[in-house]
Amino acid sequence: MASLFPIISLLLVIVISLMVVRIATVALVLTGLSHQLAQFQARSAFTGAGFTTSESDKVTQHPVRRRIIMLLMLLGNAGIVTAVSSLMLSFVGSGEDAGANSWWLRGVTLIGGVAALWFVSQSVWVDRTINRLVEWALRRWTDLEIRDYSNLLHLSHGYTVVEMVVEPDDWLTQKDLGSLRLSEEGVLVLGVERTTGPYLGAPRGDTHLQPGDVVILYGPNEVLANLDEREAGAGGNWDHHRAVDKQLKTQAEQKKEDAEATAATAS
Template sequence: MAALVSLLTVITLSLVITRIATEALTLTGLSRESAKFQARSAFTGAGFTTSESEQVVSHPVRRRILMLLMMLGNAGIVTVVSSLVLTFISAAGPADWLSRFLLLLAGIALLLVLAKNRWIDRLISRLVNWALKRWTDIDLRDYAGLLRLHGKYGVMELKVEPEDWLANKLLSEAGLRSEGALVLGIQRADKTYVGAPRGSTHIRPHDILILYGRLPALAELDSRRAGIAGERAHREAVAMQQKLIEEQNKQEEQDKQDSNPQVLER
């Protein structure tokens, strides 16, 4: 009987763990249904077979949540299987085996009823949300994902090393906007944060810049070093951005003409 109690306890803990993970994933910006599916997939080891898997593995907080779920899931499955085997191996006879089987079904049915009860569902959601916000630093929304609007554009953190091209420059001197890179914020080495920095903001060594732009261009900027080569790379990046703007303007003009055929007729 102790094995049966242990089995039901493990199943209860599994439901609680996946529920906490669901709420945590929801706090990072996933829809509740997606969060529930991803949490259960990770815990059971079923894998990710949906287009949402990329949104999960590319987000560091979600990735940590699912890694923990996978680890707990492996331990939980082993415990469930061993408890299930012990529950029926230790039965004295067919009658005892049947009674334990019925108790197991009744216990699982009760847990499912409680898990699907709307009042209990709302209560658990509030408690889990309060606890996660109180004792964790999970981001409320995946802003990097929201800003990854199309194609190769996205958000990237860039740590400024002393030998980098950006080090010891004013933001206006760097001219990053002319390269198509927007500085959303700067995390200083002393943990202070500069939001929406202006042109007079000084870029210091060991700062972390939060940048938005074309990811290949941001990656090149991250590897750019001070000196003549760095200045040349800056001019090339500006020229590339100007070319992209010209192509975009041509495309917009073409779209206007396609949407207004009367202009062509005149």
């Protein structure tokens, strides 16, 4: 029986490795990745393959996903499989050779164990059951970011979210959001954080901006950069009108492209 300890330990390490990759895959899926991409990235990180693809940016730019990948790399580089296997195999090396029967038994046990693991890993029912258990456990005992807001908001496609402090001489100061008409520039106000008072999420048009307020804005990079430097007065109003005209032209071009795409599809 002692001769089977290395084989049993090796199979146990394989099971643990598969479970680690499975847990990481489900965790990545919970952050918004597709299951196929999450599985690929988890296996790559655990084995140290180091694949560099365009999809890898979705992992490296997301703080929660980075932590998952870093943990996988740490576990993989720790050499768990080699360390545990070598430790258990050392007991066999110190004993006497039990003969051909012992080697035959080890071979059958190893092949049978690997085959059983392969069969279990290919079972759809087992796969769904394990995924549900892992997902439940992760939701129950972890605080994963469920959605990838960076990709949902297309922050890498010319759009961004910024926190802008309202200064006394800013174009924004002492005005209602409705009168600013920021939406006409393609800018959405997500929230207003005041030095005194509660946080205002999705503020209404009658929200009055005061010096010291922190405004959370979403929109094109260029427009937000101009808005941050826009000063009160006629110059600021002129910048606003130019930004509105540019947004109208952008929307007209987009409508034209959509109409051409629709016509091409219909034909």
